[in-house]
Amino acid sequence: LMPASTLNPEDAEGVDKARNLRERVLIIGFGRFAQVVSQPLLARDVDVSIIDMDVEMIQAAGNFGFKVYYGDGTRLDVLRASGAEKAETILVCVDKQADADKIVELVKAEFPLTKLFVRAYDRGHAIRLVQAGVEYQLRETFESALVFGYQVLIDLGFTHQQAEETIEDVRRRDEERLSIQMVEGITGGRSLMRGNIRTTRPEPYIKPHREGQALNEEAADALEEEEEREKTGA
């Protein structure tokens, strides 16, 4: 298969540019994330327009029951042609942070009445999106990681109630940390994260036997930068 960038959308069969779209919800970007997000909306008969820039995906999706229009959501003319002004909500589900940020910037400036729900990459991105004034953002792997952790706890022998309480505790700490980070910057609230180095420091909520502490701001900052890029794991 050729890279999408080498295909001319004008020449590709079954590929139409976004034009005069006017549905209630506009989805920008139709990868792994949006393909799942679309399902509850379509189950409830919500009118949905979808745009993406990947010509081959658009062609394949067309044969899969999806009409996906060709369009670059980081362009104002494309947003306009995709019904961004009339839409109640735009779901920004692109996988590149910079593209999501650009779309958010354009929509906030040009179509301020349209709500923005945005797929975030990581904490740093989530904070930027909140500060940009989006109605909703969610880190793309966060909820999956919580479910995964829940399943590990169950497998290790914890009860469902124990696992549920623990996940809720982790979620509360995460939210609190994000709130602090909004004010203090990315290094704020580090002590809310639990490390695997034993300490005796007490913590709010549950009191585990071991606690991690962020020891200095530079280190925490560096960790966040790494988290943002998420280089190859081992």
Place this chain on the structure above:
Amino acid sequence: LMPASTLNPEDAEGVDKARNLRERVLIIGFGRFAQVVSQPLLARDVDVSIIDMDVEMIQAAGNFGFKVYYGDGTRLDVLRASGAEKAETILVCVDKQADADKIVELVKAEFPLTKLFVRAYDRGHAIRLVQAGVEYQLRETFESALVFGYQVLIDLGFTHQQAEETIEDVRRRDEERLSIQMVEGITGGRSLMRGNIRTTRPEPYIKPHREGQALNEEAADALEEEEEREKTGA
């Protein structure tokens, strides 16, 4: 910051190679996903070893309350040094599918008593992992996308009960589609996915007003391939 590959782990301060590790749970890869997964475990005082190949991340994490050892989990000697044989469970949380597959292959062959919980990239990867016999796998963006879709429904005016029922329906269909795919291959069960092209075809579970159908195998296959690579969204 320098790319991790240019740093020699031998020379890097605070970076230790994995050696004689023997905790109950071994986490391989400590990016966005594992950082969250670790939290419920540490909250419950589960003994956790962590390995990763990113020297800078290891250093930053060290100042953040985490001891992360240096090691390439796709190597048998490293797995052995990391306690893969004695561990009850290995959490494979690397972000590259091929690395995850390699680790799974090694552990199944060399340490068959150790359980494997694996971060999956997409449906194709999830199917490979199930077929490889892992105890648990979860697509890294799947649960987040469901939560995101739930929040969109609530924002559009559906009740919490309606939204919950819809998410459960989507989850059931997804599981059913995966089950069919295990048998028929990646193109199986396509009609369980709802498209945004209006049709009148009835469906099981909820009956929405519109339904998508996958029209041919090649197209569905192509869509899956695209989904697997998830090229840049619009």
